[in-house]
Amino acid sequence: MNKTFGVIGGDRRQAELARLLAEEGRTVWTSGVAGCPDLPAQAAAADVVILPLPLCREDGILNSETEDLPTSALFRRFSPGQLLLAGQVRPAQQIEAENCGLTLVDYFQREELTVANAAATAESALQIAMEHLDRTLLGMECLVLGFGRIGKLLAYRLHGLGAHVTVTARKPADLAWIRAYGWQALETGRLDGALCDFGAVFNTVPSPVLGHLLLAQLPKGCLCVELASVQGIDLAAAEELGLPHVWARSLPGRMVPAAAAVAIRDAVDYILKERGDPV
Structure with missing residues (x-):
């Protein structure tokens, strides 16, 4: 069964990422992404949730152009069976996710993405x-x-x-x-x-x-x-x-969001393949 994807928060590269995934025939829901449909319940229930790069724009607040949402509140929307992916995850947010029983993977720790970025x-x-x-x-x-x-x-x-x-x-x-x-x-x-x-x-x-x-x-x-x-x-x-x-700051998201989205999509696919999940 194909995975569903939720894209939550972020800047223009998240919007481009959602568009790219949809063009590839994947089921994608978005929330807190400027210019995209706001479907928080569906996005939060997806098999794979892709959070922004960086995850937080300030201490404990989700990087989003549409709302001020504490990550502690965001993580309570998810369940342990989901895979959460985010970029530049701070230790405090990693602990918050672990306390909720969640699997949170920092995709910005992958060399192929940091080099592209x-x-x-x-x-x-x-x-x-x-x-x-x-x-x-x-x-x-x-x-x-x-x-x-x-x-x-x-x-x-x-x-x-x-x-x-x-x-x-x-x-x-x-x-x-x-x-x-x-x-x-x-x-x-x-x-x-x-x-x-x-x-x-x-x-x-x-x-x-x-x-x-x-x-x-x-x-x-x-x-x-x-x-x-x-x-x-x-x-x-x-x-x-x-x-x-x-x-x-944040030049890829501001200046070349489409290229930045491709790099994130590739990193997500590599993570899924390494976990043995269908892409």
């Missing part, structure tokens, strides 16, 4: 930068803070557009890889005195990196693009210093 974020970050710059990236000195998945892919794309790329990292091995790619390498904790030439800075590090003292060393007009969910660039200080800046 990083690629979408990197590409979208370039679009954001181009929209806010009055110059081309060709020949521009660009700084990427952090050498994780997003940092690697963003640096690669900037290089492909002809930018002069500098990347920061903390680990000696990462610094070696940055140099091996042909980019300039800086230690993340040793940026003082090395910031005077950049036209754009992209942060991927979810902890403080550029405060007021370091931001003051950037040229006037340097664009600061914050990509982390927790600010690594002090955007209030950037505002005070007159630096152009943008906090570009």
